[in-house]
Amino acid sequence: MEQIRSATAAAVICRQLAISFDEVVVKFGDFHAMGPTSLDVRHGEFLAIVGPSGCGKSTLLNLVAGTLVPSSGAVAYKGNGVAGINHDVGYVTQKNYCLPWRTVEGNVRLPLEFRNVPPADAREQVRDALAMVGLLGFEKAYPKQLSGGMQQRVAIARTLAYRPSVYLMDEPFGSLDAQLRTRMHEELLKIWQETGATFVFVTHDLQEAITLADRVVVMSKRPGIPKLVVDIDLPRPRDIIDIQASPAFGAYFKTLWAALDVH
Amino acid sequence: MAIDNRQPARHGWRFFVGSNTFLQVLVGIVGLAFWEAASRSFDLDFWISSPTAVATELVRWERSGHLWVDLRVTMTEASLGFIVGCIAGGFTGFVLGWTQRLGDILEPYIVALYSIPKIALAPLFVLWLGIGVTNKVMFAAMLVFFIVFFTTYRGVRSVDRELVQNAWLLGANRWDIWTKIAIPYSAVWMLTGLRIALPDALIGAIVGEFVASDAGVGYRIKEATAFVNTAGVFAGLFVLLLISLCLLSLLKLIENRTLRWQAGDGAIATEPGH
Numbered sequence: 001m002e003q004i005r006s007a008t009a010a011a012v013i014c015r016q017l018a019i020s021f022d023e024v025v026v027k028f029g030d031f032h033a034m035g036p037t038s039l040d041v042r043h044g045e046f047l048a049i050v051g052p053s054g055c056g057k058s059t060l061l062n063l064v065a066g067t068l069v070p071s072s073g074a075v076a077y078k079g080n081g082v083a084g085i086n087h088d089v090g091y092v093t094q095k096n097y098c099l100p101w102r103t104v105e106g107n108v109r110l111p112l113e114f115r116n117v118p119p120a121d122a123r124e125q126v127r128d129a130l131a132m133v134g135l136l137g138f139e140k141a142y143p144k145q146l147s148g149g150m151q152q153r154v155a156i157a158r159t160l161a162y163r164p165s166v167y168l169m170d171e172p173f174g175s176l177d178a179q180l181r182t183r184m185h186e187e188l189l190k191i192w193q194e195t196g197a198t199f200v201f202v203t204h205d206l207q208e209a210i211t212l213a214d215r216v217v218v219m220s221k222r223p224g225i226p227k228l229v230v231d232i233d234l235p236r237p238r239d240i241i242d243i244q245a246s247p248a249f250g251a252y253f254k255t256l257w258a259a260l261d262v263h
Numbered sequence: 264m265a266i267d268n269r270q271p272a273r274h275g276w277r278f279f280v281g282s283n284t285f286l287q288v289l290v291g292i293v294g295l296a297f298w299e300a301a302s303r304s305f306d307l308d309f310w311i312s313s314p315t316a317v318a319t320e321l322v323r324w325e326r327s328g329h330l331w332v333d334l335r336v337t338m339t340e341a342s343l344g345f346i347v348g349c350i351a352g353g354f355t356g357f358v359l360g361w362t363q364r365l366g367d368i369l370e371p372y373i374v375a376l377y378s379i380p381k382i383a384l385a386p387l388f389v390l391w392l393g394i395g396v397t398n399k400v401m402f403a404a405m406l407v408f409f410i411v412f413f414t415t416y417r418g419v420r421s422v423d424r425e426l427v428q429n430a431w432l433l434g435a436n437r438w439d440i441w442t443k444i445a446i447p448y449s450a451v452w453m454l455t456g457l458r459i460a461l462p463d464a465l466i467g468a469i470v471g472e473f474v475a476s477d478a479g480v481g482y483r484i485k486e487a488t489a490f491v492n493t494a495g496v497f498a499g500l501f502v503l504l505l506i507s508l509c510l511l512s513l514l515k516l517i518e519n520r521t522l523r524w525q526a527g528d529g530a531i532a533t534e535p536g537h
Binding site: 065067089093095097099101110111114115 | 425426428429430431432433434435436439443444447448450522
């Protein structure tokens with residue numbers, strides 16, 4: 001695995017690890033899906049994973065969430081092996097899994113009910129989460145009455161509401177239009193900045209990855225292994241439009257694009 | 264529910280005469296008039312009775328004081344049977360639906376039992392439980408059980424497993440999964456089951472009364488038949504009609520409150536600030 005390291009990144013490397021993959025291989029019968037993969041995610045880091053379809057990007061997230069067990073190797077979460085469903089992470093999937101019989105508010109409140117958060121606190125957390133994704137005023141609407149993009153934001157708010165320290169995001173903005181995506185990127189960067197949470201963000205959109213991440217991992221074709229890891233040394237806090245127009249951005253794009261090897 | 268906005272609001276007798284409610288009432292009145300006329304002009308009173316004779320019979324029934332007693336007996340049997348059947352059917356359906364393996368193993372047996380013409384079991388219930396209220400309650404409960412079992416079973420099996428897994432990830436425990444995901448998810452099925460089962464509860468009570476009883480609406484119908492009192496039979500049927508209409512509208516009310524989220528089709532909310 002090739003690494004492009006920056007000087008500032010070296011300083012954070014010794015921080016404690018949020019997630020670590022150690023020689024992880026995933027096979028479904030004879031189907032070799034992913035690995036062997038070794039990868040560390042540091043606390044408070046924004047890591048993006050890009051790669052062609054079917055390279056096992058989502059598989060990596062499922063391993064951390066505990067919905068999938070590796071065929072060999074080990075996955076550690078905050079220093080302990082992942083055993084069973086990992087309730088500590090906030091997992092935003094491509095599908096929004098909104099409950100159609102609950103209102104927007106009710107859906108966002110769901111994880112708080114599961115966690116027995118007192119109602120007064122829950123109300124406040126729901127409100128904050130809805131504000132972050134720009135859905136205030138839609139508390140009483142049912143998912144069916146919302147567009148796909150808005151439903152996805154409900155799913156994001158639902159995860160934000162219980163304030164996890166690690167977010168796993170699997171192409172969460174895939175269903176949004178370009179303008180809304182940009183707005184959500186801004187919101188996400190703000191959330192990351194304010195909460196200091198760790199983000200593992202899976203996408204196939206290089207631009208999205210460079211804009212958001214501290215580090216971008218490029219996965220190879222199936223069976224996916226990390227092919228290239230690039231530190232994105234763009235200034236923080238980032239102004240999305242500014243950094244996308246900067247020459248450094250273009251250089252990162254070129255490097256990563258070459259590594260993606262789409263042809 | 265949805266109001267049809269395509270029709271502009273109109274007033275006056277023209278609108279009144281054209282309204283559905285008016286036409287529906289009209290059909291009813293015309294029907295009753297035909298019945299009465301047919302009965303009188305062809306001397307069919309013995310076979311089909313007549314609305315006036317049925318009304319007279321209803322008044323007589325009420326005056327004798329039996330009507331309310333009969334109603335109470337039949338309603339008690341039907342509603343207790345309904346409740347017992349729903350609890351048993353709902354519980355069994357949920358358990359077998361949720362634990363796939365157990366469901367797969369036992370399903371053929373329940374289907375086999377279901378395929379027995381259940382009315383034929385009524386004498387057996389007399390044998391087991393005597394001719395009192397218990398017999399009718401259990402018979403009605405059995406009819407209800409099967410309907411509620413199958414709808415709940417299907418409903419629970421249709422629960423989206425990915426949705427359940429997502430709930431686990433969001434921190435749910437087993438109880439949360441049942442009460443907040445599985446039951447609401449299958450509520451549409453369950454409520455459909457309840458609606459189909461409700462008339463069955465009444466059928467169970469009436470059949471039970473036909474087989475052996477000394478009170479109840481079914482008993483009164485049987486008695487009227489024995490005395491070749493056609494109007495009495497029709498009066499009994501009329502009372503049954505009223506009971507089931509009341510029960511169904513009650514259930515509709517519950518359904519509307521529970522499944523409110525299904526209403527409001529296609530009303531896409533607009534983005535804030537767009």
